[in-house]
Every structure is written in structure tokens, then in C-alpha cells.
Amino acid sequence: MRQLLEFIPIALFFIVYQLDGETVSLGSWAYTVDGIFTATAVLMVATALQFLVSSLLSRHVEKRALWTFVAVLVFGGATLLLRDQTFIQWKPTIFNWALAIAFILFRYVGERTLMERTLGTQLQLPHAVWLRLNAVWVGNFLFVGALNLYVAYSYSEATWVSYKLYSAIGFTLLLTVLTALLISPHLKDDDDGGPDARAASDDA
Structure with a gap:
């Protein structure tokens, strides 16, 4: 349910953009x-x-939802105040690269990655798997951020708006699949294991 909610603002952004130049009327009120x-x-x-x-x-x-809201507020506000779409176009890149930096920093601060700190009480995984997950997520954030700039500066504004919607869905699904592929073998091990696996299951 919460994952579905995350796509609603982007979908509305896309839909409203397609209405450019049209007049929306509600009684005596009208807006172009x-x-x-x-x-x-x-x-x-x-x-x-x-x-x-x-x-x-x-x-x-949730911290991620909070920072998403703050980023949209800051970059969206700058876009409206300065009438410059560059700010909202840069928002996905800045946000994703900031996440990548956070994941990299936490990789070397303490003994656990950011994901392990967040999900460690729910999932029992070998440390090497947490490191691989961290690397996959960092790679995703860096790539998505760079690709966003490429599309924004190489194609039309309309193309970028469409890309924003479809890439948000596509990369989220891809990252979910890759994460599941890395985690699933160890979940099976837990199911087939002995007391340690059952204990991990009880703790989750």
C-alpha cells in the first residue's frame, strides 16, 4: 500500500503536465x-x-519519505519562485546521489551498512550479503542520478517528464528484483536450517 502511494505524486505530475495550455473550470473558477x-x-x-x-x-x-518530501519542497519551491524548471529536473539527481553518499559513508562507519542498521532486526543475512546489497543500491542511486541528467539535457522537457514517471517505476521494480535475488537464497537457508534458523525467524 505504501509503495503504491509513493508513485501517486509522480503520476499526477505526469498527468497534469500533459494538460499544458488547457483550461480547467470548476463553476466560476477557471485555471489554465x-x-x-x-x-x-x-x-x-x-x-x-x-x-x-x-x-x-x-x-x-520514515526517514526516506521525510527526505523525499523535503527535497520536493525545496527544489519544487525554487522552480516556482524562480520560474526555472532546472531545479525540479535536478531534484532526482541530487536526491539519488545524496542517498548514494549516505550508503557509502555508513559502509565505512561502524560495522554495519545502512541497510543492515535499518533491516537487521527483520532479516538475518551474512555480512557479505549486506555488503553486496549496499553495493547494488549505491550503484543504482549513482546510475539513476546520472541518467536523469543525461535525459534532462539531451532530450525535450516533455521527454524528461515521461522518463521521470516510467524510470521511477522501472528502476524501483529492477532494484526490488535484484534485492530479492540476493536475499532469497538465504531466506531458503533459514527455512531449511536448524535451531539457528528458527531463532532468526523468531527474532524477525
């Missing part, structure tokens, strides 16, 4: 959609609502 600027405003509102609903459903504030 102003391309990426209206879409950005909708993205900001939708992200705020998504963050609120997600926090209420999980009954706690």
Missing part, C-alpha cells in the same frame, strides 16, 4: 495549466499528502 510549473505545484501538494498518509498508516515517520 502552465506546463511544468503547474505540474510541479501539484507534485508538491501530492507529495505532502502522500507523506502525511504514509506516516499515519505506518504510525511513524
Whole structure:
């Protein structure tokens, strides 16, 4: 449910952008959609609502959701105030590269990676697997950030908007699959194992 909520603001951003130049009327009120600027405003509102609903459903504030909301607020606000879409186009890159830096730093601070610190109470995995997961996620963040800039500066604004929607879905699914492939053999080991596996299962 929460994963589905994450895509709603991006989907609305895409939909509103497609209405560029059209007039939306509600009774005596009428508004002409102003391309990426209206879409950005909708993205900001939708992200705020998504963050609120997600926090209420999980009954706690997830750090990733919080930083996503802050990033959209800052870069979206700059886009609207300065009437420059460059800020919202850079937002995915800055956000993903910031995550990559965080994952790299935590890799060398202490004995556990950021993912192990976050999910270690739910998953019992060998340290080498946590390191591989960390490397995969860092690679994903770096690649996604770089590809976003390539599309933004090499293609039209409309192409970038479409890319933003489909890449968000595509890369999320790809990262989920890769993560599952790395984790699943060890989950099977836990199921087939002895007392240690059962203990790990009880702790999860």
C-alpha cells in the first residue's frame, strides 16, 4: 500500500503536465495549466499528502519519505519562485546521489551498512550479503542520478517528464528484483536450517 502511494505524486505530475495550455473550470473558477510549473505545484501538494498518509498508516515517520518530501519542497519551491524548471529536473539527481553518499559513508562507519542498521532486526543475512546489497543500491542511486541528467539535457522537457514517471517505476521494480535475488537464497537457508534458523525467524 505504501509503495503504491509513493508513485501517486509522480503520476499526477505526469498527468497534469500533459494538460499544458488547457483550461480547467470548476463553476466560476477557471485555471489554465502552465506546463511544468503547474505540474510541479501539484507534485508538491501530492507529495505532502502522500507523506502525511504514509506516516499515519505506518504510525511513524520514515526517514526516506521525510527526505523525499523535503527535497520536493525545496527544489519544487525554487522552480516556482524562480520560474526555472532546472531545479525540479535536478531534484532526482541530487536526491539519488545524496542517498548514494549516505550508503557509502555508513559502509565505512561502524560495522554495519545502512541497510543492515535499518533491516537487521527483520532479516538475518551474512555480512557479505549486506555488503553486496549496499553495493547494488549505491550503484543504482549513482546510475539513476546520472541518467536523469543525461535525459534532462539531451532530450525535450516533455521527454524528461515521461522518463521521470516510467524510470521511477522501472528502476524501483529492477532494484526490488535484484534485492530479492540476493536475499532469497538465504531466506531458503533459514527455512531449511536448524535451531539457528528458527531463532532468526523468531527474532524477525
